[in-house]
Amino acid sequence: MRVLIAPDKFAGTLTAVEAASAIAEGWRRSAPADDLVEVPLADGGPGFVAVLRASLGGRLVGVDVTGPTGVPVPAQVLVVGTTAYVESAQACGLHLVPEPRDPRVTTTYGVGELVLAARDAGARRIVLGLGGSGTNDAGAGLLAALGARATGTDGRDVTAVLRGGGGALRQIGAVDLGPALEAASGLDLVIASDVDNPLLGLRGATNGFGPQKGADDAAVMELEGSLESFARAVGRRADGKDPAVALGAGAAGGLGFALLHLGATRVAGIATVLDTVRLADQVGRVDLVVTGEGAFDWQSLRGKVVSGVAQAALSQGRGCVVLAGRVDVGKREYLAIGVSGAYAVVDDLRDRGIADADALVKPASHLADLAERVARTWSR
Numbered sequence: 001m002r003v004l005i006a007p008d009k010f011a012g013t014l015t016a017v018e019a020a021s022a023i024a025e026g027w028r029r030s031a032p033a034d035d036l037v038e039v040p041l042a043d044g045g046p047g048f049v050a051v052l053r054a055s056l057g058g059r060l061v062g063v064d065v066t067g068p069t070g071v072p073v074p075a076q077v078l079v080v081g082t083t084a085y086v087e088s089a090q091a092c093g094l095h096l097v098p099e100p101r102d103p104r105v106t107t108t109y110g111v112g113e114l115v116l117a118a119r120d121a122g123a124r125r126i127v128l129g130l131g132g133s134g135t136n137d138a139g140a141g142l143l144a145a146l147g148a149r150a151t152g153t154d155g156r157d158v159t160a161v162l163r164g165g166g167g168a169l170r171q172i173g174a175v176d177l178g179p180a181l182e183a184a185s186g187l188d189l190v191i192a193s194d195v196d197n198p199l200l201g202l203r204g205a206t207n208g209f210g211p212q213k214g215a216d217d218a219a220v221m222e223l224e225g226s227l228e229s230f231a232r233a234v235g236r237r238a239d240g241k242d243p244a245v246a247l248g249a250g251a252a253g254g255l256g257f258a259l260l261h262l263g264a265t266r267v268a269g270i271a272t273v274l275d276t277v278r279l280a281d282q283v284g285r286v287d288l289v290v291t292g293e294g295a296f297d298w299q300s301l302r303g304k305v306v307s308g309v310a311q312a313a314l315s316q317g318r319g320c321v322v323l324a325g326r327v328d329v330g331k332r333e334y335l336a337i338g339v340s341g342a343y344a345v346v347d348d349l350r351d352r353g354i355a356d357a358d359a360l361v362k363p364a365s366h367l368a369d370l371a372e373r374v375a376r377t378w379s380r
Contacts, residue, residue: 001379002035003027004286006279008305009047010294010325011132012095013363016040016047022364023290023323026371031379037286039277043194043305044251044269045131046095048087049078055277056080063117065110066145066163068092068134073110077118084123086114088252092141094134094213101214103136104167104223108255112145119187126187128259129269130252131194134213136206137166138199138227139258146262147179150233166206166223166253169230177234177261189264192272194304197250199243199257200228205250213253227254237261270308279312288378289313289320290371296324296334296342307337314338321378323370325363341378345370 005027007019014022020038027036042051053060058080067073068091075090089095091110111128118126135141144162152158153173161168162175197203206215206223215223231244243249243260250256256266274280283289291309293300300306306322313320319340327344334342345363346356348370358366 001031001288002037002286003379004037004039004282004289006039006041006289006309007292007323008041008043010292010363010367013294013325013360014367016042016051018364019292019367022367023292023371026368027290027375027379029372030375034379037282039279039282041270041277041305041309042129042273043131043308044129044192044272045194046087046089046093048129048192048269048273049076049085049090051273052085052276053078061117061121063114065091065113066107067096067110068106069097070107075110075114077114077121079118079121079123082123083125083127084118084121086111086118086126086128088128088130088255089132090114092133092135092252092255094132097134097214101134102219103134103165103210103213103215103253104219105165106135106137107141107163107165108135108137108139108253109141109145109163111255112142115142115146116183124187125190127190127192127272129192130255131269133252133255135166135255136210136213136215136223136227136253137169138205138230138254139256140166140169140230142255142258143175143177143180146183149176149179150174166226169226172230172233175234181262184262189259189262191248191251191256191259191264191266192269193248193251193256193266194269195251195299195302196247198245198247199231199249199254200224203250205254208250209253231257234261268308270305274308274312279309280316283312283316283318286318289318290323291320292323294325295328296322296326297328301329301333301337306339310338319378321374323367323374343370343374348373
């Protein structure tokens, strides 16, 4: 039997490469004769550049940029010909924000610096993977890095506020995007986002993802108001379109909103990666597909790795099995996207009398153990 193992990262515990290796190790214990193909994946969030480089090659350009808390962090731009791939999480990722976290004060300024580094490396097309951010500033920091200026309601210069985090944006009365548009002129900007949320509202950047970045109820209300005020200050694009309501505007704490104002187009991050690694061809050559991630939940059903892999499997009549740290969606929901079965590490541990907390102690070992048990059911 030929099995394709194509997981996402298990956030906070395993990279996609480590997860694929652990699943393969466990699977071989039960089905040593199976032919296993490991294809680690990413959806635009952490791991985006590493996954693409494994398939595309290219050269990595190292650069130090401003991290989400203002501390310099190392990052890389992948350059392939005249196209550059940028992973926003390297500059504003949640993993770069220490506890206690407060998304009212984190910035995307470093992502703008990555765009400039890609441009200076000779890229004319820049694909930005959005996801896994610890920011909620509607991309104000990125705009500042590219030269945008801001004034308050009294007309005084408040440009510094742009890089101060989402909580301060209500101080801004108007934004001059002219310098940022000039800096991005001649560039084909592509947003590869893992979610399609708008900037504002119940499904927007703040309400949808603010709490997981450290925002309590009061901070969520404050940030939503600040982003709404900032969107008014920036206004519509020259073509009359309002990026705030566009699909993907809420990605990475609203980073998509800023990029759309610069003329970027949006594609699903997982679709970009799947096309690059030719997943459809890989699926067509196997009998079963195994994917996974840390938490298989409602977000998984909306443009994440698991949903993309499941749809690829479904389109070619292949079974698709999900291995996850937790499974928080029902059978009816996951069957609808092409998943044949879903299994959780925490459930496996409970069945063996092991505490849930132990899942974080030896994540690769426990994932391998789960894969070993699942293989007994699915390998033939």
